[in-house]
Amino acid sequence: MGLVDPISPGVVPGSDVAHFALLGYDPFRFYTGRGSLEAVGAGIRLAPTDVAFRCNFATVDENLTVVDRRAGRIKEHTQDLAESLNGMRITSAPDVAAEFHSTIEHRAVLVLRGPSISRMVSDTDPHATNIKVAKSTPLDETPASKKTAVALNEFTEKSFEILQKHEVNIERRSRGQNPANIVIARGPGTLPPITPLTVQYGLKAACVAAIPMVRGICKISGMEVLNVEGATGGLDTNLDAKAHAALEASEKNDLVFLHVKATDIPSHDGDFEMKKKILEKIDKMFGTMFDQIDLGNTYIALTADHATPISVRDHSADPVPIVIAGPDFPPSGLKKFSEKNSAHGNIGRIRALDIIPMIADRLGRAKKFGF
């Protein structure tokens, strides 16, 4: 048992960089934005030169002032809306192609493809209502960033022109619903230049995860990303189904990554009772799993990507507990897995970045450094 700093003491991590570290990649070296992770997680193939954005369908008035950043949390006909934008010609950058796909509810992914484009541009999502959709601006001096900002602004304006008169929105207005009449983009990203951990360590690996960003990182890491019915990434997720899928995958893989998002949601909401309920469900899930795993022949590491204290309602820089069990991991002599006990465990205090090397070593897949 021990403590893990997601990045280093005092650094508050986003879920994306925390997962980079958890999978053994230094985010200071390899993190290249969020949009690419979402895109890959949504099943889109990216080339190393593509720039991907996380997008929302949003509602704006005629002055492009944002009324609703999620277009009434639109659920239906988003594919029809997306199709009307996918493949759009960008006049200001004729060698750039715009690929656009809806994902879950009001969410979508935009991929700009072409020579000399850049992720160093600002968001068009103003991250607030009652202000105008933002103009993307280049964040550095390169021609590529300037060109990308211009292309993104053209895409955004044209998305309004096309969606404003789309029949799905005519119907939504007639029903008194907010129209999904513009696309706002954030989090530009390119494919991170990492060596898949499956290649680095010669492992066959799989992941059980519901949310697109985590699925994206796992895919880029070389894992097979499994689809599990009932795994939603929400409070209603089917933990038994996830556990069952992970156990099944462990028979055909050297490494299985099982990700549960659900505790993070009530933590952001400050909902103590719901968080407790989810933790109890996870506890039960592990009980079931431990009964079915041969710990003389398997390593299990249990940890978190970051803390989200109820009192903070957001991610915090606190270290998170870790327990690793399996052959030749000596016990800490502590009876209970808790944040308090973990501070006295025999692993001491490590970084998330250290976990995959420690496990690869135990699996006999670590290469000796030096002679």
Next chain:
Amino acid sequence: MGLVDPISPGVVPGSDVAHFALLGYDPFRFYTGRGSLEAVGAGIRLAPTDVAFRCNFATVDENLTVVDRRAGRIKEHTQDLAESLNGMRITSAPDVAAEFHSTIEHRAVLVLRGPSISRMVSDTDPHATNIKVAKSTPLDETPASKKTAVALNEFTEKSFEILQKHEVNIERRSRGQNPANIVIARGPGTLPPITPLTVQYGLKAACVAAIPMVRGICKISGMEVLNVEGATGGLDTNLDAKAHAALEASEKNDLVFLHVKATDIPSHDGDFEMKKKILEKIDKMFGTMFDQIDLGNTYIALTADHATPISVRDHSADPVPIVIAGPDFPPSGLKKFSEKNSAHGNIGRIRALDIIPMIADRLGRAKKFGF
């Protein structure tokens, strides 16, 4: 008491990079191959542009297929054999000189000297028998690496021509012994670009160590490398003599590094009883030393360069225990120095790289960083 990661958690260290870290040098920045350490340890002076290789006298058949990588562990007349190769003219690289010296038993060191040579070349040692001596190839695109590989290959071929008909080998054949009829090379290295710790901290330092690689690193670190009769680096090493030499050296030096290799040998062999015996001998040696040291005026740090668990029979990534005693180092309150207890010591979990700065600080030799 505490835990030390030789490099970082999960990284399996070779003895060479582990000693770099132990002496305060980041191996990721400063490690430039093993051959140079062996060469310096064997008493050879290297220029910063020289490339040194660890070599074996080996036995090959007429097709240069390796029959015995150690030429029957030849012990005698190796200096005569070495002299026949030392100073060889390299026709394919006329500005390169080849210096060649035998060291212990079948071991030797080759130094290539000249303008524009490189350590980025592959070994001629095939690291196995029943296959041919390897052709060295450049490991990068530079002309220097290409030139070095060509020179090394020429040296290797000529070593066969010369040694095959050497009178020492004629005699060995007549006695039914494997001839030492070729030189195979591995681990090219250059002098690491480090500032000696004696200079960095203004210390006078000495080392008591038997194996050439450790002696080499200590010498490059600015230490006086002592010769102790009976210190062999083997199971038969005279620990009393080493302890006595270290105690004596401590009177004239600020820092003394005492290295014992012997525990590593039965660990690689999986010989539990022998390892226990060696540990008991070391324990006794420390008892003797502690009796003669004024701990009110001296710091002692005891640790290992890496773990070699009997169950693994090779280096592992496990952290190693450390105990530091001396003025103003508060006790951990633990009664016994063990791996288990060290996980709960008051030093916590540090890296080997941290030890020398911690000691230099206690000796009042650490310079303030900033103002």
